Amino acid sequence: MAVPGPIGAALGAGAVPVLGFTVLACEPLQHAAAPSLRFSLAIDAHGAPVRSVMLDVQIRIAATKRGYDDAEQAQLGDLFGAAHRWGDTLRNLLWIQTSLVVPPFDGATVVDLVVPCTYDFDVAAAKYLAGLHEGDIPLELLFSGTVFYAGPSGALQINRISWNAEASHRLPVRVWRETMDIYFPNSAWLRVDREAFERLVAFRARRALTSWEAVIDALLSEQEET
Numbered sequence: 001m002a003v004p005g006p007i008g009a010a011l012g013a014g015a016v017p018v019l020g021f022t023v024l025a026c027e028p029l030q031h032a033a034a035p036s037l038r039f040s041l042a043i044d045a046h047g048a049p050v051r052s053v054m055l056d057v058q059i060r061i062a063a064t065k066r067g068y069d070d071a072e073q074a075q076l077g078d079l080f081g082a083a084h085r086w087g088d089t090l091r092n093l094l095w096i097q098t099s100l101v102v103p104p105f106d107g108a109t110v111v112d113l114v115v116p117c118t119y120d121f122d123v124a125a126a127k128y129l130a131g132l133h134e135g136d137i138p139l140e141l142l143f144s145g146t147v148f149y150a151g152p153s154g155a156l157q158i159n160r161i162s163w164n165a166e167a168s169h170r171l172p173v174r175v176w177r178e179t180m181d182i183y184f185p186n187s188a189w190l191r192v193d194r195e196a197f198e199r200l201v202a203f204r205a206r207r208a209l210t211s212w213e214a215v216i217d218a219l220l221s222e223q224e225e226t
Contacts, residue, residue, distance in 0.1 A: 016159050017048040017147050023139075023169035028179040029114055035183040037175070039113040041167075043102060051148040051156065053102035057113060058142040061093040061125060062168075065138040075131035079124060095125040095139070117179055122191055129176050130188075136170035143167075 022042040029036040043053070068076065073083040080089045095115075102111055121127050129137065143165040151157040192200070204215045 015048045015149075016157075017045040017050050017149050019053070019143075019147065019161055019165060020044040020046070021141065021143055021165060021167040023141065023167050024110065026169065026171050026175055028175065028182055030182070032114075035117040035119065035179050037115045037117060037171075037179055039115060039169070040110055041113045042108065042110050043105070044108045045105070047107045049104075049106045049149065050102075051104050051150060053100075053145060053147050053161075055100045055102055055143060055145040055161070056097070057100065058097045058144075059095040059115065060140045060142065061095050061128060062138040062140050063092055063128065064090055066135060069133070072131055072133055076128065079128060079131075092140075093125050093128055099145075117176070119180060119184060119188070120191055121188075129173075132173045132176075134173055136172055137176065139169045139171055141167045141169065 020043070022044070024040040024042050026037055026039045029038040063080075068083075070083075073086075077083075079093075080086055080091070098113070098115060100111065100113055102109065117129075118126050121130060143161055144163070145161050147159045147161060149157055149159070200212075200215055203209075203219070204212075207215075207218060209215050209218060
């Protein structure tokens with residue numbers, strides 16, 4: 001699909017494509033095997049025809065580019081420490097590295113970049129995202145890879161994507177939460193090692209508890225009573 005609007009002067013066959021990237025939108029991906037976001041990614045080759053692109057994408061969370069309320073600061077303490085130290089400890093986080101094969105296009109195109117989202121709170125990016133309540137998540141997308149195009153004689157040529165190819169996007173927190181709610185409605189995941197899990201299973205059996213929520217509630221109640 002071509003991007004509407006001007007895309008620069010048309011270039012003939014054989015021109016080396018120089019790619020620019022823009023994130024147009026992001027939404028939850030419905031009916032996937034795992035929680036995923038779908039980014040609409042516009043690719044502008046400034047009029048040059050492109051045979052295909054092997055695209056590598058790194059997405060980073062630019063955590064230093066937004067503010068945080070008191071509740072968010074408390075929840076993100078595991079990542080960045082006490083709020084009064086954030087001037088030194090607040091840092092950007094790697095979210096994910098993924099890849100994408102872009103089919104042939106002339107001049108410009110829009111493709112879907114599907115990004116899986118983990119709910120494992122031992123992963124720093126997941127812990128960060130779960131700790132936000134509202135507003136936007138500032139993202140930086142860094143691109144690398146290979147562009148395939150036709151040379152002046154029609155022979156297939158390749159060119160590396162420029163090292164400074166990047167795009168930014170502010171992802172609404174509500175979009176990430178909607179994605180998690182689709183796959184894990186009113187739920188969260190807690191990962192424990194096998195020995196701890198077996199002890200929890202034994203505790204549940206001894207107490208004849210009917211759910212893992214009841215197990216956790218019982219353990220917390222015992223702790224509060226001591």
